[in-house]
Amino acid sequence: MRKIRVIIAKPGLDGHDRGAKVIARALRDAGMEVIYTGLRQTADQIVSAALQEDADVIGLSILSGAHLHICPRVMTLLQQHQLDNVLVVVGGIIPDQDVAKLHAIGIRGIFIPGTPMQQIVDFISGHVRAHAQEA
């Protein structure tokens, strides 16, 4: 079985990359193929990376409060590129009142500070595997 391929991206102007780097390593240690895009990626750059890398998953790390601007842009571009099957998850500081809004545009997993790494690993592998069975 091919390894799950994950893009970890830091969109927006924020540079706090501790979470992105820790989760990238945790996913890699869990046997996934992880591509870390680095800082200040636009939605276009992130979606191109997903396309190029044939990603199963995009993980967005956002702590600055710009998630309601960045996430819809990423989701629209994914649709335009027929990448609707890519699982998109977000980690960071997401206020309660925004969680439903992100779910509504198709963000499947939202992980706030303190989420155990294993929970994120299980969520991703569970969803990708379930999807592979459907296909």
Add this chain to the structure above:
Amino acid sequence: MSKTVATPSSACADWERDTLAPALEKAPERRASFTTVSGREVERLYTPEAVPDLDYARDLGDPGVFPYTRGIHATGYRGKPWTMRQFAGFGTPEETNQRYRELLAAGGTGLSVAFDLPTLMGRDPDHELSLGEVGKCGVNVTSLADMERLFDRIDLSAITTSMTINSPAAMIFAMYLVVAEKTGVDWQQLSGTIQNDILKEYIAQKEYIYPPRPSMRLITDVFAFCTKHVPRWNTISVSGYHIREAGATAAQELAFTLRDGIEYVQWGVDAGLEVDDFAPRISFFFNAHNDFFEEIAKYRAARRIWAHVMRDRFGAKQERSWKLRFHTQTAGVSLTAQQPYNNVVRTTIQALAAVLGGTQSLHTNSLDEALALPTAEAATLALRTQQVIAHESGVANVVDPLGGSYFVEKLTCELEADAYRHFDTIDRMGGMVAAVEQGYPQREIAESAYRFQQAVERKDEIIVGLNEFAMEDQAPISTLYIDEQAAEVQGQRLRELRASRDQAAVHRALDALRRAAVGHDNLMYPIVDAVRAYATIGETCDALREVWGEYEEEPNV
């Protein structure tokens, strides 16, 4: 019959045999080894044998006396308590101005400006990358007009202001200077701090614009400018805070921060400045994390190391150059989104460590900061935490009350030795700029961050309310929600500014700035001129981007 006097070591052996061994037999210890939050192993007990070579005069010194281990003031906090400086900023300059005037009315004794990401990254609100970021993490300041609104009805000669900004520090500082000028306050009277510490941006927080070497020039230009024109201003706040937040251990925080300090002094000297002319205005900024004694030891070690570095490595002759002054902020990274009221307790313990370590000023985080920027109520409680420590606990009545603790003195020595080991490594790499370019501190910190996270997952590190004592179905607390109004207001103002100012004057000023950047003249003068002409933060930063280019780090995991 001769009387035998038990030496410490034979007394210790007796104790181990007669008292400890039976106790362990009856009830074994909770774990095989005990470590600090930074993974440093600590022993069961510290006795005089832990620090056999400690020499009081040489290694500690009385308060106010070299090497200042016990503090830089003879009277500690008995004369004046630390400055309670709460970092704040959000939305438009008016909204933040309102919060400042509330904080000052509530007994706060200094202001501390948090800027939003577009400002920190030198982008105007209408730039593509500013989308969704205006006013979110701090206040948006686009031009001198915003700085005038931010300090409206606040007397700049009566307060001290700390401004947390780095890559565009010179531009924001210039705006503050021009506000002072326009409100009739002499620059000689101004007192405060500009963070202006670019090295920790490459190392940890990653809010950089230009490559390291031209960025270092901006900093030494601020040093030179202030020695002449703004003598009471702290020209840099060399920061370990962000290094620690990014995952560094206490020892790494201490070592990388002080080595950054060494780098700045070296560059200042290389730029032709006299060390004693600018070193007294260098200040520091540390984190206050959970491990109480290790943190206290860290601050004490920092003072001792800096005193030696300045006197012995740089040959500084003035005592003011030897004294390490520092601000402290409690550890944002230690706060949990789960059971947020627990954060008040964490913050109290951390703040207490900072005070026992002799901090000059302190910010206490609010309980809701793992969820959002703080509400006014949460920010007030955070300030009250400091006031209770200052006025009720009694800890501010005695100078360095933990001095002489075998444990604290031993930890202080250990942290000091660790720092010198890191200095050697970085010196061998060619200094901190070179080490940063090679990604060395970045890698070390990422490694520590991952190791800590694994320890949390294994429950080797317990975080109350998170991986132990967790609760289902917690009632949510109300948090501050920042809408898009600030972006609209600031965007509209920018359009109006561009339409109303003297465009030709702005172009002339920006051209002069570009020319200065190509040459070697001090950049503060053309920056102040550009600010006076109401050039925006984006325009002034772009002028330098055109000359120096932008820095991009290699994305490594």
